[in-house]
Amino acid sequence: MAMRVGIIGAGPSGMAQLRAFESARQKGADIPDITCFEKQSDWGGQWNSSWRTGLDASGEAVHSSMYRHLWSNGPKECLEFADYTFDEHFGRPISSYPPREVLFDYISGRVAKSDVRKYVRFNTVARWVSYDEKAEEFTVVVEDLANQKTETHVFDKLVVSVGHFSFPNVPQFDGIDSFPGEVLHAHDFRGAERFAGKDLLLIGSSYSAEDIGMQAHKMGARSVTFSYRSAPMGFDWPETAVERPLVTRFEGRTAHFSDGTTGEFDAVILCTGYLHKYPFLPEELSLKSRNVLYPGNLYKGVAWQDNANLFYLGAQDQYFTFNMFDAQAWFARDVMLGRIELPAEADRAADIQQWLDRQAALPDHDSEADFQTDYVRELISLTDYPEFDLDSVCSLFKQWMRDKEEDILGYRDNIHRSVMTGTMAARHHTRWLNAMDDSLQRYLNGPGQDIDTGNLAVLAQESQLSAK
């Protein structure tokens, strides 16, 4: 009987696992029987964005945390696939920070080219996994959501690729239950248009707070206040944005901060991060971690230390994304195919500990980028995933961080050179701050395109904003 592999989640990392096997198959290898379960009706994970909040059409937790007008917050040159370049997909240079729809188009092209969609069971949610130590088998109970049918599947290997930016971490604040305005978590944020003219409070000091805050500024928020627990972000904010320490309590629409200041707000967005949550896994198979570059208990960040038949993809905090998922998937594939032999448990533990020790000593963001670069480099060296100039990608991460320090509203207008093809990015036709239409069509065709009346309104708005 062929080896049976189950994959839970058809986002970028689950699809990477499918592509990894398909790549081996195309090179003549025998590959296992593979089934990938995806609770959504299409692949894409975070990139399969939705207007829905909270629960989806089947009553399952909404997966994606993305929103309208989300533009990449890192250079596309850092996430380019080594085996499918932006040049190949678009046939011409594009800018370095494209909007969501453009990036999704790119990764969709990669998936279409590899023809792996056929392995995915859509609208099928993993309900419960158990592991039989003796038989060395996973039993996975799934629900076919469209037909409300329960099915049981048995696998020799299981890959968990559900991501960890889907279950919001929502702390309690005294008095928040009677705050009269809107209160939501960043996970449920879908667009900032409705905050025009409003005073907005964002609790948190990481990517969500920064990006949603500047989205709101772009869409005309009257003021944006960030509240931090440990330290301010310290960017060179526009005049209407300010940072305060942590909220201690709410009283009506007034927030009290720990420095004794207060503010009145129309809405509160909790940018307080996400939970590692795997509701379909029993405790002994379930990763418990904060969002860090190297969660413990995963050999090479991938193989579950307590059960070498279980693999996690993309469980790390991420500088690298798509190409790191690829590197992980190629590694997991080669372990499953027996091309890579796992060292003994003690040796794996020592390897994990080495990475954890290095992680604990990381002094700054630059060294974090170095850390993950070295991690990806090691993974790639172990498989036939195409090598690329990782040091250049790492330099680009550092440049990107400096660019943000310099101009938080303008860094997306910078352009960078592809590490894969050497192609210099094209300068986008509209500055990010003035780009009010994030559609693929407008992105590609620009202000010179044939315009219909719908676009006229957008153009009017953009030129108005440009004139400011």
Place this chain on the structure above:
Amino acid sequence: MAMRVGIIGAGPSGMAQLRAFESARQKGADIPDITCFEKQSDWGGQWNSSWRTGLDASGEAVHSSMYRHLWSNGPKECLEFADYTFDEHFGRPISSYPPREVLFDYISGRVAKSDVRKYVRFNTVARWVSYDEKAEEFTVVVEDLANQKTETHVFDKLVVSVGHFSFPNVPQFDGIDSFPGEVLHAHDFRGAERFAGKDLLLIGSSYSAEDIGMQAHKMGARSVTFSYRSAPMGFDWPETAVERPLVTRFEGRTAHFSDGTTGEFDAVILCTGYLHKYPFLPEELSLKSRNVLYPGNLYKGVAWQDNANLFYLGAQDQYFTFNMFDAQAWFARDVMLGRIELPAEADRAADIQQWLDRQAALPDHDSEADFQTDYVRELISLTDYPEFDLDSVCSLFKQWMRDKEEDILGYRDNIHRSVMTGTMAARHHTRWLNAMDDSLQRYLNGPGQDIDTGNLAVLAQESQLSAK
């Protein structure tokens, strides 16, 4: 070995099941080993309301659909416990339509008196149930959410009391993904203060739409538009409220209705009902139903036809609530204790069919009330649950429906006589439309209470509104 009973959910119906057993125990009966699992940190189900939306602090689906300023939308005299009256709890007459906190205080008193909290495992979510036909046992895998521990429990009988107003039914509308304002389901509505001065669209024509619409009117919405699929509600709405047929599509903030009219809106609330969803149950144990007075496949609306060891409480649409849950729990208890012998499968099927046939022929709301009255009457006649004048309760339901027809904004100011004690309700000190503080303290102590500065603002607002 004593019989083992598992109960999933500690809302009003789960607590009714615990009280039913406790009542038998106090009368000298041997009762089973009972464990009740509740994913929330306290009992109360819907009544354990929260400011959170979507997912709760543990990343589980938020259970309660209640909101600030929710006042009972039916007379309290219709939901009074036969064995614990409002007079006993409050020691004086109160009004017929109390706010959420007051009703929760009442049912909390009932629970405290019966001392059944000790049976409940809080912060514990049911993950997966399986049934062994041979052993006639349920295996229930639960997760202790606070400690992320997986536990396995085995039961002879299982009671599902998780309700069916928690998983929102959220249909798709063309263009809703680019509606620039807030879009939410009634399940995530927490208060209407933020809709003051706004144009609000509510899609739906049942209790949620009606009540949230009038809440928004009370809180100063500029306009309230209801959109119905089948028929308008037809109440005598205030001038700023209007009914339209179904939305066909959105274009920006404009909604197009099927009668060709359009409207511009600031926010959309989907009052489109709820799903019967039991994510922890395999297909063969899972009730599939719309929200109706008599779901199929449940003998006496309680005992699962395909497996007589499984019971559902409160799975019906509800005129009767608390006392119906009691009647169901007392019935389920007596079946489990062997005091009531279930008829043969075919006889049970015939009984179910009889109710389904009658349900299918119900011509109007009055006859629906009659139908559920007869249902509850039958249940009570089978157990030692204290009898009460069900016909008077039924008349009160009919009166309530007439009162709403007459005055949708004023019906809550009416008072009714208790069926249990004969006590006439007290007229509330403030008309519902002017009552801007729904706290227990203010409800009980009224405008004459000692007031602090917080209350002064409320009083000023109320007297301003009264003067209008």
